[in-house]
Amino acid sequence: MLSDALLLQLGYNASLVAIGATLLGVSAGVTGTFLFLRKRALVSDAISHATLPGVCLAFMLMVAFGGDGRNLVGLLLGSAVSAWIGLLCLNWLTRNTRLAEDAAIGSVLSVFFGLGIVLLTVIQTMGVGRQAGLEGFLLGSTAGMLWADAVVIAIGGASTLALILLMRRPMTLVAFDPEYAAARGLPVDRIDLAMMGLVMAVTVVGLKIVGLILIVALLIIPPVTARFWTERSDRVVLLGGIVGGLSGYLGAALSASAPNLPTGPIIVLVSFGFFAISLFLAPNRGVLAAILRHFRFQRRVHLRQGLLALAQGQPIYERLTLRLLTRAGLARADGVATEAGKARAAKALRDEKRWEVIRSDQTHEAAAALYDGLRDIETVLTKDQIVEIDHQIGGPQGVPA
Amino acid sequence: MLDLVSNQGTSPTDTLGDSSLAIRGLTVSYGQKPAVFSVDMTVQPGAMTAIIGPNGAGKSTMLKAALGIVKPLSGQVTVFGEPLEQQRARIAYVPQRASVDWDFPTRVIDVVLMGLYRELGLLGRVRSRHKAKAMDCLHRVGMRDFADRQIGQLSGGQQQRVFLARSLAQDADLYLLDEPFAGVDAATEKAIIGVLKSLKDAGKTVVVVHHDLATVTDYFDHVFLINTRKVAEGSVAEAFTADTLQAAYGGRLATAQVDQLSRVVG
Numbered sequence: 158m159l160s161d162a163l164l165l166q167l168g169y170n171a172s173l174v175a176i177g178a179t180l181l182g183v184s185a186g187v188t189g190t191f192l193f194l195r196k197r198a199l200v201s202d203a204i205s206h207a208t209l210p211g212v213c214l215a216f217m218l219m220v221a222f223g224g225d226g227r228n229l230v231g232l233l234l235g236s237a238v239s240a241w242i243g244l245l246c247l248n249w250l251t252r253n254t255r256l257a258e259d260a261a262i263g264s265v266l267s268v269f270f271g272l273g274i275v276l277l278t279v280i281q282t283m284g285v286g287r288q289a290g291l292e293g294f295l296l297g298s299t300a301g302m303l304w305a306d307a308v309v310i311a312i313g314g315a316s317t318l319a320l321i322l323l324m325r326r327p328m329t330l331v332a333f334d335p336e337y338a339a340a341r342g343l344p345v346d347r348i349d350l351a352m353m354g355l356v357m358a359v360t361v362v363g364l365k366i367v368g369l370i371l372i373v374a375l376l377i378i379p380p381v382t383a384r385f386w387t388e389r390s391d392r393v394v395l396l397g398g399i400v401g402g403l404s405g406y407l408g409a410a411l412s413a414s415a416p417n418l419p420t421g422p423i424i425v426l427v428s429f430g431f432f433a434i435s436l437f438l439a440p441n442r443g444v445l446a447a448i449l450r451h452f453r454f455q456r457r458v459h460l461r462q463g464l465l466a467l468a469q470g471q472p473i474y475e476r477l478t479l480r481l482l483t484r485a486g487l488a489r490a491d492g493v494a495t496e497a498g499k500a501r502a503a504k505a506l507r508d509e510k511r512w513e514v515i516r517s518d519q520t521h522e523a524a525a526a527l528y529d530g531l532r533d534i535e536t537v538l539t540k541d542q543i544v545e546i547d548h549q550i551g552g553p554q555g556v557p558a
Numbered sequence: 559m560l561d562l563v564s565n566q567g568t569s570p571t572d573t574l575g576d577s578s579l580a581i582r583g584l585t586v587s588y589g590q591k592p593a594v595f596s597v598d599m600t601v602q603p604g605a606m607t608a609i610i611g612p613n614g615a616g617k618s619t620m621l622k623a624a625l626g627i628v629k630p631l632s633g634q635v636t637v638f639g640e641p642l643e644q645q646r647a648r649i650a651y652v653p654q655r656a657s658v659d660w661d662f663p664t665r666v667i668d669v670v671l672m673g674l675y676r677e678l679g680l681l682g683r684v685r686s687r688h689k690a691k692a693m694d695c696l697h698r699v700g701m702r703d704f705a706d707r708q709i710g711q712l713s714g715g716q717q718q719r720v721f722l723a724r725s726l727a728q729d730a731d732l733y734l735l736d737e738p739f740a741g742v743d744a745a746t747e748k749a750i751i752g753v754l755k756s757l758k759d760a761g762k763t764v765v766v767v768h769h770d771l772a773t774v775t776d777y778f779d780h781v782f783l784i785n786t787r788k789v790a791e792g793s794v795a796e797a798f799t800a801d802t803l804q805a806a807y808g809g810r811l812a813t814a815q816v817d818q819l820s821r822v823v824g
Contacts, residue, residue, distance in 0.1 A: 194662070194663075196659070326675070326678065326681075330675060333658060334653065336653045337651060339626065339627040340649065340653075341646060341651075387663060388665065389668070390662070519745050522703075522745065523704060526711075526713065526716070
């Protein structure tokens with residue numbers, strides 16, 4: 158079943174949903190990255206909740222004019238208008254009152270969502286009979302997705318993506334250093350607003366598949382996941398898009414492979430899966446790597462301290478130190494150095510002196526910045542440089558380098 | 559009313575054309591209390607000017623308002639005799655390094671390449687000549703070997719030098735630096751002042767928000783003393799005296815400091 162779903166063999170609707178979800182995931186991941194870099198991730202939550210009154214009002218308007226209230230383009234336009242109003246309220250509150258952004262987000266989010274729920278209730282008592290499906294915008298509903306819906310999502314997602322890529326340079330500059338960007342004459346406020354406008358576009362596009370409550374996950378989780386793997390903003394953008402797209406595709410396929418699995422929430426759970434894997438396994442920023450690094454570092458410190466103690470003929474009290482030394486064949490169980498231990502100890506002491514020289518000499522600054530009290534001198538300097546330094550130190554030259 | 563206060567008898571446009579930076583009647587306020595009140599400043603081309611004053615005197619605020627980073631309540635700014643917006647390309651600004659998040663995912667060279675924003679445009683590719691230029695700027699601040707490092711691994715002084723390299727990449731004529739010497743190591747201070755002096759030798763104008771009174775006479779030829787209002791302005795010999803310092807700092811300088819400084823300033 159699952160393999161059929163992954164290969165788009167589960168029928169027309171499932172394939173439409175999978176393709177739509179993939180596109181949505183890519184554009185949400187890429188857009189969300191800039192939001193994340195600008196440290197305004199939660200703004201997307203306010204924007205998405207502010208879509209609900211617009212959806213309801215658009216439905217009521219279309220019904221009032223005798224149309225089909227469920228026209229997706231009409232509903233999305235309505236949601237965009239009210240999300241934009243919500244965004245402007247948020248901006249006004251943060252800029253012109255003493256309210257901090259988090260409090261302003263909370264206010265806008267709850268008031269707009271409350272209004273939306275009231276309107277939704279009113280619609281349900283209107284007895285139009287055609288309202289079925291509006292609640293689907295809360296958590297997404299893909300069961301009755303039409304070809305036209307998929308086209309709307311595809312066009313919306315693709316144009317958002319194109320605009321984002323066009324604006325990536327100014328948005329990165331504003332995210333890293335807004336003061337510098339302003340000094341260079343960039344319209345920082347307008348760039349911020351444009352970024353939020355794009356977030357709004359992604360939100361609106363995603364209403365049908367993921368729903369307004371969970372779209373924030375698709376905007377935030379992919380960039381946060383990507384951040385674990387790289388230290389370069391352009392790669393965070395790229396990886397964020399990939400993680401988002403994969404989550405959309407796998408989530409849609411998974412939910413199609415068994416009856417009664419909701420698409421939106423499954424997509425979010427899949428993206429969380431990527432997040433969890435990254436959180437633990439990422440090579441530099443991951444939790445496991447940090448723990449390993451800590452223990453490895455601790456052992457290196459003990460070994461180094463032990464060697465220096467041997468070199469200076471001091472007794473070793475710490476059990477871990479002694480155990481590490483004996484296991485490496487550098488000392489006997491009673492703390493006396495072996496032949497190999499004596500050589501390594503002498504080298505360690507010598508390296509200390511060399512580091513002293515490096516750290517006091519400006520020309521070696523790049524190397525000195527790597528000083529951690531443990532590193533072998535050969536990893537930062539060439540043989541010639543070491544000879545040069547030994548020359549400065551003087552003393553016995555016979556120590557093995 | 560403000561204009562009357564600010565112009566202090568001179569015509570507002572008299573010498574603006576000859577100055578690199580001219581500020582007239584600048585007032586900036588966060589809330590109801592002005593941080594900078596009705597300040598005039600005229601920076602001569604090719605000068606190396608220190609903006610000096612106690613904490614909270616409005617030094618950084620004045621600089622930010624002059625660049626339009628914070629919106630002033632009133633005041634005019636001209637750069638090389640023309641309105642600021644027309645001369646943006648000739649200005650390089652170095653913000654306080656604490657103003658950004660150094661865990662941002664970017665490398666040293668990428669930060670310097672931001673200085674080439676205008677040249678690169680929206681979609682222009684970063685070519686080898688751009689990289690070469692960025693490397694050259696890093697070389698000038700002694701950070702060439704750090705080009706590929708993640709910015710989070712740098713010390714405070716190295717961060718400051720990266721910011722300076724980014725401004726060098728702009729090939730500007732007017733350099734405005736906000737506290738570049740705050741909390742940096744001696745090597746960085748030496749590197750920065752070396753670069754600034756070479757800029758001055760190349761005929762560029764340099765304005766620095768500065769906090770260390772002891773180095774003023776060594777580093778700068780002009781000073782601008784501010785404590786919300788302008789206190790004094792002119793060459794170091796004229797404007798950096800025991801009297802003007804007393805006026806700017808009031809009781810905030812310990813007597814011992816004043817004695818020590820008056821020995822420096824004569």
